Amino acid sequence: MEPDDFAGAELRRRAVNSPEEPFLFFRDQRGHVSWWSWARAARELEPGGAAAAPEVAPEVVPEAVRDWLARLARAEAHQVAAAQRLLERLGAGPERDVWLSWRPLEADAERTLALAAVAGGWAVLREPADPLPAATFAWARPTLIAAPGPELDRLADDFAALAPRLLGARWRRRRLARLRAVLVEGGGGEDARGARWRALGGRPRILSLAPGGW
Secondary structure, three states: OOHHHHHHHHHHHHHHHOOOOEEEEEEOOOOOEEEEEHHHHHHHOOOOOOOOOOOOOHHHOOHHHHHHHHHHOOOOHHHHHHHHHHHHHHOOOOOOOEEEEOOOOOOHHHHHHHHHHHHHOOEEEEOOOOOOOHHHHHHHOOOEEEEEHHHHHHHHHHHHHHOOOOOHHHHHHHHHOOOOEEEEEOOOOHHHHHHHHHHHOOOOEEEEEOOOOO
16 A cells, blocks of 8 residues: 555454544634535545535535545655554553544654554644644543653643533543543653653653654
């Protein structure tokens, strides 16, 4: 398989095996959370993709969502290899993984994660924001989160501040119950970050993702 066909081939395979399973979640132009199944996303990469899926009015789908898929389909060999290494390191989780994507795919790390999502069958919530709102993180209850160390520290602080005064510890534990891995881009600070997330009520693995070491 050529690298630049990797995402398309994986989408087509999953569209055959699990056509209606939700894959890509996003906010439409009305601000509502919508989603595409594997089959819908695979059709988007076909010639005339929008026209191939008349059940979704094209005007309510942000162009950035289509652009995200189109860029994902133009993978490079080192990004595909990195995605496969990442999946090997993570191993299989107890349930289907959920990953939050908010950064541009121009970043190598983000595209690698997106390719891993397709190959690993993850559900993806695509919500471009800088920085990622802690409220989105709390609402989505992801199994995987990845970012540079300082961004993860900021997210942890903002998440902690969201908890209500009454029964705040339980509120945090419930929203971190599915988080199985925190991926630290650039590496470093694993012990301190592990302690921080445990103090919040989670029990994720802390994986250091040094440059080129996915």
